[in-house]
Amino acid sequence: MRQSFTEWTKSGAPWVWLNAGAVAICMIMVVGLLSLIAVRGLGHFWPADIVQAEYKENNNSIRMIGERVQVQEVAAEQLRDGGVNVPADVETMDRVLMKIGNRDHGGTDFIWILDDFIEESSKPEMLFAAERREWGNFYGYLRSIKESGNEVAAYDGYEKSADYEALWNEFQNRIERAEMIHDQIKDIEKGKIGSINYELERLRLKERALQLKEVTDTAKYAEIDARRAELNAEYEGLQGELLDLYNAVNRDSITAEIANGKIVEFKVAHIVRAFLPNDMGLGGKTGHYFAKLWEFLSDDPREANTEGGIFPAIYGTVLMVIIMSVMVTPFGVVAAVYLREYAKQGFVTRVIRIAVNNLAGVPSIVYGVFGLGFFVYFLGGHIDDAFFAEAKPAPTFGTPGLLWASITLALLTVPVVIVATEEGLTRIPRAVREGSLALGATKFETLMKIVIPMASPAIMTGVILAIARAAGEVAPLMLVGVVKLAPSLPLDGNYPFLHLDQKFMHLGFHIYDVGFQSPNVEAARPLVYATAFLLVAVIAMLNLSAIQIRNHLREKYKALEM
Template sequence: MRVSLKEWTKSGEPWVWLNAGAVAICLIMVVGLLSLIAVRGLGHFWPANIHQADYTENGNTLRMAGELVEIENVPAAQLRESGVNVPEGLEFMQRDLMKIGNRDVGGSDFIWVLDDFMLNRTTPEMMFAAERREWGNFYGYLRSLKENGQVVASHDGYEKNAEYMNVWNKFQASIDRALDLHHQIEEIEKDDIGAINYELERLRLKERSLQLKEVTDQSRYAEIDQRRKELDAEYQSLQQVLLDLYTQINRDTFTAEAAGGQVLEIDVAKVVRAFLPNNMSITDKVLHYFAKIWEFMSADPREANTEGGIFPAIFGTVMMVILMAVMVTPFGVIAAVYLREYAKQGFVTRLIRIAVNNLAGVPSIVYGVFGLGFFVYFLGGHIDDAFFPEAKPAPTFGTPGLMWASLTLALLTVPVVIVATEEGLSRIPRAVREGSLALGATKAETLWKVVLPMASPAMMTGVILAIARAAGEVAPLMLVGVVKLAPSLPLDTNYPYLHLDQKFMHLGFHIYDVGFQSPNVEAARPLVYATALLLVIVIALLNLSAIAIRNHLREKYKALEM
């Protein structure tokens, strides 16, 4: 049976196919974008081979070595205009971005070179890469290892042999020793000395509080002085331990020869890891790859956030979103319940709903300015006056911090929770409420035991939408609590354990900082992709957790809807 075009159009089937095609295109675009981010970001951690070549341009020859990062084709006419001697007959030339490292030697660890001018290209097995705590990577040949200034192993050739492997194995053992000492130093400085400094500050504030209250009981001051002396003694003891550790960690050095022939002597303590990428098997490279990814997720950043990990940013993002959800959910639910169940449905109620819907469209930076002015300066300043006068003029809550950032985002997302909860309450049949009241329940009991449980999936939908928006916000956070690098996490073992007044790191701001404020753009670019992918994963995990809770509540109270 043939159907005319007019009847087919009236049936609505074309619009079904059109919507299906639109959804398919959107899914392809999302998957493609995530795939691009994943490839660009995760590919950074793979141990690429080190190429060595003689680079000849306009009569000048330079021996160079590095990793191939990017390839592009450049018009030959553009190169001729810039003074490059390009052979006739070529329309395009391949240009390579090489990561040559050795910033302390050449001043820049990335360079663009023309592929045709790279001669005698090799991948020497003996050339190693060393990741350093400063000055970026070093590429070169290991020459000797020194302990207390005395050479304990050395090698001068360019071929891999037993003598070289002896130097290399001792070098690796020295790196492991330095990493262990560095870990001990970090624990003492951050945990032990950090706890002492924190308690000393609390004693200072306690003493200042007694002075402001004009307390004359000298025994209370004596207790503070006695405790301060005990802490000072502990501090001096830890300082001596630190001095011994620093002496030990600075014992070893190594000399290495760069591709250009320069020989450098470097402290082993400045090396995070060293490896021979040209001599690694596939298994070794896979293990190295996952070790680097784990470091990225679990370590602190270094080198202006272009090296190391982003664990503080992950922790800060998750902590802020959890606090925001805890703050926004009760307020949004209470507001929705009042508007739907108790408020008289008239002009004022309609006006409030319009205002709530309009709040959802206000730019986020406006919320940031409001949070800075009201929460930080006004509310935080008054809290300092009332509860922390001993700390003034240094602010406690009168400065951007975790609590104000969470409150600002809670205010930003509360319209979403209100609207979603109201929609859930409106879908509950009137007969359910009337049946509960007919059985003798009060209105409050009906609301608490029947209506709210049935509307809980809608509430969780609002929370999911709020989390999805809040986790990716950056603009307001720049004003109310986020910083480039936080010295410590807002959650630690010092009372009161959760420090709501502390500033914190955030994945969204980290992407902005690394991508647009970094002094080393080429080194930061892959980390922008990797951090963006991780932010998407964190948001997805938070949303999936909320969705699981919503589905559980939906199944639990499904019987009430029957």
């Protein structure tokens, strides 16, 4: 029998379809947004071809070398207002954003040109791109290699040949040599010398503490002086090694021809990698892409965070979230257990629950201001007075750091854990509690061995929500510990290994810094997309780990719920 429209409406079927459609639209929007971020961010690491073009505008002709980054349509009237000679019958023209690099010679990395004014365009196989430690990318023709100022190989043609391939292979070998020396320098500077400086500072503080306590035992001072002398001797030896390494790494240099025909020279040590994108096949470009992607995930940033990697930001984000979770979980669970199992259910309890729910809606920047005022200045200042008097006036815990950032975010997310835990405790049947008590267990034993384990999936749900919110917060962290660039990681090999007083980098703040504070906007834009996609991926992995734990607990205690 055919159902009438009125009966179909009353059955609730339209609302089911509307809800399904809303969920589908939301999923499409989320997937579309993530796809857009992934394409614009991860596509940045693909090696683009280098174009050589003859560009003529208003009777001025110049040779240009660079990458085509973006194309946009511009109204001809707008160009005429800017002084560009555009034919009267033209309504729109394509404008191309070219990454020309060579900022140390031209003053800018990017330039806008009109596609219609490009007279000749080609992609010579000999054009190479070099990623440098400073001044961004370099584009040009390799002309010669010098060792200690003496030319050892050269080529002055524009067609690829066996001589040029030999020159290029020698160039790659010298880049590889320079990279190996840079790794040795980094190991000495950040590893060995960093550890020595850290221990010297600890000796200084130990000596200062003895002076404040007015200790007169000369043996203790002599022990400190002896150890300091050993460290200084070791430091001098490492300084000599560093001097030799710097002389070795600066031995080689190259000359190259840039777009205007000028021959320039710079050190091979300034180059991170060099490649010939126009001469690379699909396999070569794929290998280059994954090498760049790995560098992005594992290396330190450079060039005002617009080049290199973001490993310190990944490390800081994950470590902060782990410490925050360790803090917020027991506190939130204890509070929820007290409110549900021990507190007398009345007006005061209802007010507390309302207050907890309202705390979840407080803007995060308010928590940041509170964390700065109470945790950093008040609590941290008193900790310095009580335990780190020898370090004053330089603050130890009386300054923003990892500990205060984690506690601030724990305070921000604790209402979520409390509410989720209370809901989990509410769903546990009263008969389970009564059965445990009837068998002789105390109320505390019932809670610890029966109730809380059964509520653990709900507790994990609260932790998952807390992780999702805390990992993406930026505003409070700007006040309580995050920085643009941290010189070292908060977890290292120096005692006490985990440095809770140290400032750290964070993916969310890195996105803000690169997107809004970078002096090179065009270079920073793709990294904003790439970092945003990575932040989403990190949050997803943290959540998936917590969800896996929750599912395991749910299966483990399913029999008790039946």
